[in-house]
Amino acid sequence: MARAATTSDAFNAVAETRRREILNYLALQERPVGEIVAMLGLEQPSVSKHLRVLRDVGLVHVRRDGRQMLYRTNAEGIRPLHEWAGQFERFWQHQLARIKERAEEKIKKTDSIKSQEET
Amino acid sequence: MARAATTSDAFNAVAETRRREILNYLALQERPVGEIVAMLGLEQPSVSKHLRVLRDVGLVHVRRDGRQMLYRTNAEGIRPLHEWAGQFERFWQHQLARIKERAEEKIKKTDSIKSQEET
């Protein structure tokens, strides 16, 4: 089996840096394709293809305005990702706490060595 | 250019469902490869290859214990993902608020129609 399609789900879609950039750019307000092209410095067809992927997984909304297509990030689609990653929050907090503890113990030891030296 | 390597970063690495399952499984405690194999129902070489990818991007820690290799999730590696997704939290909150508003307005309208009918 080959790698899963980029259109399989949000996880695969946002694996691409350019698509994450697009989502960041379109979060605040909707924009026509031309502005996204200018913003990313990519060829227009490439941008259209990325937008297609984002549409297929429901990460952007589109509406037509004359000849323009206005795209906007659908933040809801990013929630599953945030929630999955959030499961690990308590673990990295634990890890950080342990790192802190060790660092403080190290300082204590250093201090006691120092006082020994002073003796 | 082809798709970015799965070992490019955490985003690409966790795009694969199996690898997310592995990270969930290894979050609570370290486990030998054999248990991961039993848990996922995949072939051992496939699991070893997924673990290799996770190691390369720093999403798991490993240590040897006799013939076994004990893997454990490195939650820190998942933070960038959580933080990127977290940028959109305020937007989906807005979106939900608007949906709620509209729903409430709809109910109001329905009520006023009802009272008209009653007249």
Add this chain to the structure above:
DNA sequence: TTGACATATTCCTATATGGGAATATAATGT
């Protein structure tokens, strides 16, 4: 050393890219 167990790597193939180039589709103005 030899055998058994645990894990990793290599080789293979079908599949899915992402970008460039060329072309198609859609909407507007004249």
Add this chain to the structure above:
DNA sequence: ACATTATATTCCCATATAGGAATATGTCAA
């Protein structure tokens, strides 16, 4: 109808899989 503008799609190719099969590596025990 025709030219122009804005996007989308198709065709091409180099690259990177994920999994299966076979094999290699590493560790322990007798």
